[in-house]
Amino acid sequence: MKVLVVGSGGREHVLCWKLEQSSKVSKLYCLPGNGGIESAAECIDIKSDDINGIVKFSIEKEINLAIIGPEAPLVEGLADKLIENNIKVFGPEKSGAKLEGSKIYSKEFMEKYDIPTAKYKKFTNSDKAKEALKDFKPPYVVKADGLAAGKGVLICENKTEGIRAIEKIMEDKNFGGAGEKIIIEEFLDGIEGSLLCLVSKNKIIPLESARDYKKALDEDLGLNTGGMGCFSPNPLFNDELKIYLRNEVISKIEDGLNQEKIIFTGILFIGIMIKNNKAKVLEFNVRFGDPESQVVIPRLENDLYEVIQKTIEGTIEEKDLKWTDKKAVTVILASGGYPVKYQKEKIINGLENIEDDVIVFHSGTKKINGNYLTNGGRVLAVTVLAESLEKARKKVYNNIKGIEFDNMQYRKDIAKL
Numbered sequence: 001m002k003v004l005v006v007g008s009g010g011r012e013h014v015l016c017w018k019l020e021q022s023s024k025v026s027k028l029y030c031l032p033g034n035g036g037i038e039s040a041a042e043c044i045d046i047k048s049d050d051i052n053g054i055v056k057f058s059i060e061k062e063i064n065l066a067i068i069g070p071e072a073p074l075v076e077g078l079a080d081k082l083i084e085n086n087i088k089v090f091g092p093e094k095s096g097a098k099l100e101g102s103k104i105y106s107k108e109f110m111e112k113y114d115i116p117t118a119k120y121k122k123f124t125n126s127d128k129a130k131e132a133l134k135d136f137k138p139p140y141v142v143k144a145d146g147l148a149a150g151k152g153v154l155i156c157e158n159k160t161e162g163i164r165a166i167e168k169i170m171e172d173k174n175f176g177g178a179g180e181k182i183i184i185e186e187f188l189d190g191i192e193g194s195l196l197c198l199v200s201k202n203k204i205i206p207l208e209s210a211r212d213y214k215k216a217l218d219e220d221l222g223l224n225t226g227g228m229g230c231f232s233p234n235p236l237f238n239d240e241l242k243i244y245l246r247n248e249v250i251s252k253i254e255d256g257l258n259q260e261k262i263i264f265t266g267i268l269f270i271g272i273m274i275k276n277n278k279a280k281v282l283e284f285n286v287r288f289g290d291p292e293s294q295v296v297i298p299r300l301e302n303d304l305y306e307v308i309q310k311t312i313e314g315t316i317e318e319k320d321l322k323w324t325d326k327k328a329v330t331v332i333l334a335s336g337g338y339p340v341k342y343q344k345e346k347i348i349n350g351l352e353n354i355e356d357d358v359i360v361f362h363s364g365t366k367k368i369n370g371n372y373l374t375n376g377g378r379v380l381a382v383t384v385l386a387e388s389l390e391k392a393r394k395k396v397y398n399n400i401k402g403i404e405f406d407n408m409q410y411r412k413d414i415a416k417l
């Protein structure tokens with residue numbers, strides 16, 4: 001089968017790494033891919049927002065299955081266009097992708113189907129939003145409605161910061177059209193968890209759990225990032241929480257999708273805030289998480305192509321999924337200054353020093369004349385599977401010592417429970 005993966009990050013590297021191991025995949029392409037993905041797939045320089053380019057390429061190459069990594073092309077309707085051309089797609093159509101594409105839509109969906117989430121109000125006018133801060137308690141959570149590359153959520157300690165956040169989004173238009181509407185919501189405390197699920201024609205099957213570390217610096221200090229490290233499984237997902245999630249979240253989402261006549265196929269990543277074995281939904285993402293994928297997919301023992309194929313057909317069942325008992329840890333090596341301002345094109349040294357059973361997924365690299373150069377904020381994800389979390393963690397950090405690039409930054413406390 002000819003398979004196409006769309007995207008260029010660590011998430012797409014792990015997808016290609018796993019698909020390359022499938023005997024069913026005869027040819028693997030990645031658009032546009034990155035320096036590391038080149039070792040698993042043929043990378044073609046068509047960007048993931050070039051919807052027409054991707055469709056044309058898929059028709060020309062007679063692609064049998066397209067797997068769409070990032071949210072933006074899903075929200076733009078890439079899946080719809082490929083399906084119109086009889087290409088099988090793993091990733092929701094526009095109607096399902098709206099669960100990530102509009103925070104207001106996702107909150108209304110949660111409200112309508114009684115899914116636990118933070119209380120909120122929506123606004124289209126900045127003065128009204130500022131006035132309404134008095135109805136909330138600090139810290140204030142202000143969110144742009146549309147996609148903002150993971151940066152559209154501002155958590156504000158006091159009213160002055162809250163007003164500034166509303167101005168930045170609605171008046172200064174820091175996130176362009178994504179900030180025409182906003183929501184202000186109740187701040188939730190607890191511990192965050194990532195629940196990635198396969199969705200097979202609206203049947204939701206949770207994958208193994210993971211814990212992401214979103215803040216840039218140790219001890220959860222600094223700015224929010226796309227994720228600086230991750231481990232799986234996450235012990236917070238005990239039986240009591242799993243039952244709660246099945247009854248109060250997953251079943252209600254299934255019901256909502258059916259009632260709204262949305263047919264969803266792909267990944268639904270439910271971001272939750274956990275407290276006392278209960279949880280509230282923070283957000284929906286309609287694609288694999290990054291760096292969640294780097295710890296969850298390596299623990300899957302099945303052939304990923306077969307799993308995806310059955311998910312699209314609607315025949316997959318939870319018992320089909322086989323997981324290793326090993327624990328996985330990944331630590332992101334990022335460019336100094338990330339998530340704000342950082343430099344690119346720094347030579348990465350030491351990748352040859354890595355032990356054989358350590359996997360280095362590339363998040364933002366390019367390969368020039370045999371050298372890997374940095375090409376993004378998040379650069380590499382160093383990943384280990386081991387009998388215990390502690391062993392995996394130690395091995396990751398030992399191997400990181402051998403890797404080096406100018407201004408490399410990483411957290412030292414990933415998976416330190």
Ligand code: AMP
Nearest residue numbers: 118141153185186187188214271282283
């Ligand atoms: P979202 O994109 O909605 O998940 O928000 C990004 C991040 O902001 C989340 O991963 C949380 O760390 C934080 N966050 C979002 N909403 C809330 C909330 N209501 N209370 C506390 N933290 C939040």
Ligand code: GLY
Nearest residue numbers: 226227289290291
């Ligand atoms: N790690 C969080 C995300 O992928 O959105």
